[in-house]
Amino acid sequence: MTLRGGFLVCATMVAACVLLVQRSAMAAQQEGRLVRMAELTIDGEQLDAYRAALTEEITTSLRVEPGVLSLLAVAVKGHPNQIRILEIYRDDAAYRAHLLMPHFKKYKSETANMVKSLTLVETDPILLGTK
Structure with missing residues (x-):
């Protein structure tokens, strides 16, 4: 050689x-990452108020909770009242802590009558890549 x-x-x-x-x-x-998808249908007449509450909740969670790694919210194209949220937490403990946070409880109480349906889809992460 x-x-x-x-x-x-x-x-x-x-x-x-x-x-x-x-x-x-x-x-x-x-x-150990906890990844889930939330599928929501929002009352169309309250969509603006829901989006404002969701924006506040996501912004606060990302700012103050180190275990909340990513919260990505989108609307289904052509169906603005169908919201999908991809949630990524450091682990199960971070998710459980998130549920106890005052800003999350505020979001849940403010939007309770706006949400017509909610489905939480549990996932097994394959690849969590970002650029």
Whole structure:
């Protein structure tokens, strides 16, 4: 084997090791994450008030709760009263703590008569990637 050939084999092996370490680190980071999808239908006449309450709740949760990693809210295209929220928590304890927070309780009480239906979809994370 030439010096150049040996270098290429070594470089390839190093790159493969780095990739494996990165994948292991990502998997370790995702272990224990609690990820769920909330599917809501909101009373159309109260949609603006609901969106304001949701915005306040998400903004506050992300600002004050270290265990709340991500809260992403979207409306189904063409159906603005159908809201989907992807929730990512550090772990189950962070989720349980979130449910006890004053800002979450305020959101739940303010929006109780606005929410026509709510389905919580439990998930098993496959890959939680962000850029």
